Amino acid sequence: MEQRDVVIIGGGPAGLSAARRLSELGIAATVLEREQQAGGAPRHCGHLGFGWESHRRIWTGPRFAERLRTDSANLDLRTGHTVLGIDGNVLRVLNQRGISEMAAGKIILATGTRETPRSARLVGGSRPRGVMTTGALQAHVYLQNFKPFERPVIIGSEWVSFSAILTCRHIGVRPVAMIEAKDRISAPRPGGLLARLIYGVPVWTGTRLIAIDGRTGVEAVEIERHGRHARIACDGVIFTGEWAPEAALLVNRPKVTLAGNVHGDLKTSGACWREGRAIAEQVARGQA
Amino acid sequence: MQRGFDIAVIGGGVVGLAILRRFAMSGLSCVLLERGADILSGASKGNSGLLHTGFDAPAGSLELACIRAGYAEYIDIRGRLNLPLVKSSALVVAWSEEERTKLAGIVAKAHANGVEDVRPVESDELRRLEPRLSPAAKAAVLVPGEHIIDPWSAPLAYAHQALAHGAVILRDAEVTGGEFAQGAWRLASKAGPVSARAVINAAGNFGDLVEAIARPPPFTITPRRGQFVVFDKPASQLVTAIILPVPSDRTKGVVLFRTAYGNLAIGPTAEDVPEREVAATDTATLERLKARALEMAPSLSGIGVSAIYAGLRPATEHKDYVIEALPGRSWITVGGIRSTGLTASLGIARHVAGLYASHFGALPSQPDPIWTPVPNLTEERPRPYMQGGEIACHCERVTRGEIERALEGPLPAGDLGGLRRRTRAMMGRCQGFSCSAHVEKLFREKTRGAA
Structure with missing residues (x-):
């Protein structure tokens, strides 16, 4: 069985910065990344706003992810490696050749987070095409150059919801509305103003999504506002935010150190990058 | 398309596919017409995936007989078709x-x-x-004896076995009418006319509408x-x-x-x-x-x-299945298969073959069966990812190779829903957050944007 001092699961900002910092401190770490390319969520965030904390630059997400990969050139970074399970200090790892086991002196879990999809929100209606999360939309737009709809509604008003607007604008799509169940938008000011004034997207607070309607594609959503029901014609639904840590590997409560957004509270990629470094320093000092 | 078949089955759900398999394996020339873009897109799409013993079925019913026969045949053939059986009780x-x-x-x-x-x-x-x-x-x-199976792989295996025995499956082929003349049916469908000596109505939720082609329907869905x-x-x-x-x-x-x-x-x-x-x-x-x-x-x-x-x-107004032959019309009705169809389908197919033999003529001598094992989707048997490969859907551990194979062969997935059902891609906890764009790309590459 292969033995490694430190194994980091997840090659996004937190995982890669932890590996780099450990390497600077003279500790060999192995990063296992399930995708074919490392970089994490920034890979499909095509707008500006990445890199300031780490590199004092303002880049797009893909540019930042590329820089993280360049910074990792001399590290033991293994893409296309999926960790199936953790038992004590032994990881079951799947790659092109099959399943093998790897023993780790220390395990850092940096698997990030994802948005809560329609199903876990128990939103009823039919199951047409064109219903997705912001993350899936960004992968459609920035990684595959697909345009999944022309006039979607956006569910939620967190920061990422505005990222969904930006992603739509990138492909010439204007959302018909942003719908928020709470009485005010979730993102800090001036998010609502931005949506309305700059992007021309009406924001409906105090409005609950009841159901999605459509046979093959989305045709409308049913909403409830101040006790009244209404239909909004649209051809797509973007579920934004309500972040849920990608914590499937924690099921059997293994002894691991968490880094980045797998913690729960959503942080920026820069904050995840900083946290990865800090965790690496703690691990080096034997404190984590 | 104008071809003469011995049998036309209307409906590509689990019941229609099991019937198609039974007749194709008996050496008759068979065609199946499915209104959806893919098989299993109606009633068979949303069931529980359980194998029933019939312990609570109505006593003396045809449903009970078909469940018992279907259960026994499933256990008998599942090894050769690579079908799951999670023994749970x-x-x-x-x-x-x-x-x-x-x-x-x-x-x-x-x-x-x-x-x-x-x-x-x-x-x-x-x-x-x-x-x-x-x-x-x-x-x-x-x-x-009650066990867990899976709703997709069994009917898919029946379809493939029927195809191996020469059957034809037409999708996007809603039947819109039909005429019976000179001992044969000429069906009008959205995939063109089809003629057949006998028609079997296994149209599920559209069963009464299809039945009206042959007679005033004796049941309402x-x-x-x-x-x-x-x-x-x-x-x-x-x-x-x-x-x-x-x-x-x-x-x-x-x-x-x-x-x-x-x-x-x-x-x-x-x-x-x-x-x-x-x-x-x-x-x-x-x-x-x-x-x-x-x-x-x-x-x-x-x-x-x-x-x-x-x-x-x-569901119909009748407690039992409505399965009967109309000898004067060369038509067999298979209606009201409510919730036990997955288990009973093989038994229903045997029963329908028996009706055919007694009313429309003996079945030809059976050729040696060709077995068409399907890819396993369940955790209790070896899955492709365990041999290594590139994972496309991480939550359900679906390999890129599985997705590519589901888009090839004699019955490629007809739409993205069919691809999900065949592979489980995008069916896990993230519901496509990570993989849907990639899976869509694989689908478009194989179908040249025909989505």
């Missing part, structure tokens, strides 16, 4: 004293139906068998909607057996069951709806189902929901 659980009084009757009925290993289980044994079930469970009836909530994989460790309700006149209970894919699900509801095609869920019902699951297995608290879905069962 079922427990009919009494949650109140009133329900407890009904258990003895359930055992007696099961024995009368020929399911003789069914027996009562008192509370101590029930705790031992299912320690994570709520203490509110009072007692139960154990049905050792009122689709019965069933909603389901599927919990994430850790939940499947909480119960072993299929937890069935004690049937009552007033309320229709729901089933808590593991799925063959390693999840735990609750459902189905039973709601009469006018809609034949789109099975919609509603939030209030989904919340009730989720709450009921938590009552039954309190440790579910904190485990997320992976998926929600609904199915439409073709």
Whole structure:
């Protein structure tokens, strides 16, 4: 069985910065990344706003992810490696050749987070095409150059919801509305103003999504506002935010150190990058 | 397309495909017409995936006979078709004293139906068998032969075996009319006319509309909607057996069951709806189902929901299946296959073959069967990812190779829904957050944007 001092699961900002910092401190770490390319969520965030904390630059997400990969050139970074399970200090790892086991002196879990999809929100209606999360939309737009709809509604008003607007604008799509169940938008000011004034997207607070309607594609959503029901014609639904840590590997409560957004509270990629470094320093000092 | 077939089967659900398989393997030339873009896009899309013994089926019914025959044939052929069988058993659980009084009757009925290993289980044994079930469970009836299978791979295997024996499957081929003249049917369909010496109506939720081509339909379909909530994989460790309700006149209970894919699900509801095609869920019902699951297995608290879905069962005003031959019209009706179709389909196919032989002529001598094993989707048998490969859908561990293969061959996935059903891609906890764009790309590459 292969033995490694430190194994980091997840090659996004937190995982890669932890590996780099450990390497600077003279500790060999192995990063296992399930995708074919490392970089994490920034890979499909095509707008500006990445890199300031780490590199004092303002880049797009893909540019930042590329820089993280360049910074990792001399590290033991293994893409296309999926960790199936953790038992004590032994990881079951799947790659092109099959399943093998790897023993780790220390395990850092940096698997990030994802948005809560329609199903876990128990939103009823039919199951047409064109219903997705912001993350899936960004992968459609920035990684595959697909345009999944022309006039979607956006569910939620967190920061990422505005990222969904930006992603739509990138492909010439204007959302018909942003719908928020709470009485005010979730993102800090001036998010609502931005949506309305700059992007021309009406924001409906105090409005609950009841159901999605459509046979093959989305045709409308049913909403409830101040006790009244209404239909909004649209051809797509973007579920934004309500972040849920990608914590499937924690099921059997293994002894691991968490880094980045797998913690729960959503942080920026820069904050995840900083946290990865800090965790690496703690691990080096034997404190984590 | 104008071709003369011996048999035309209308409906590409599990029942139609099992019938197609039976006749194709008997050496007749067969065609199947399916209205959807892919097979299994109607009633067969939204079931529980359970293999039933028939312990609670109406005594002396055709349904019971078909369940028993279908169960036996499934067990017989599953190894050669690589079909799953997760041996779980079922427990009919009494949650109140009133329900407890009904258990003895359930055992007696099961024995009368020929399911003789069914027996009562008192509370101590029930705790031992299912320690994570709520203490509110009072007692139960154990049905050792009820098991978990999967709704997709069996009918897909039947389709492939029929194709290997020369059958033709037409999709996007809704039948819009037909004429019977000079001993043969000429059906009009959206894929063009098709002629056949005999027609078998297995049109599920559209059964009465299709039946009107041959005669005033002797039944009316009122689709019965069933909603389901599927919990994430850790939940499947909480119960072993299929937890069935004690049937009552007033309320229709729901089933808590593991799925063959390693999840735990609750459902189905039973709601009469006018809609034949789109099975919609509603939030209030989904919340009730989720709450009921938590009552039954309190440790579910904190485990997320992976998926929600609904199915439409073709219920009629009759208690039993409506399966009959119309000798003067060269037509066989297979209607009202409500909720036991997955188990009973092989038995129904045998019964229909028998009707054909007695009314329309003996079946030719059977050629040697060609076995067409299907890719395994369930965790209890080896899955492709275990041999290594590039994972495309991480939640369900679907390899890129599995997706590519599902888009090739004699019956490639007809739409993205068909691809999901064949591979489980995008069906897991993230519902496509990570993989949907990549899967869409693979689909478009193979189908040249015909999505």
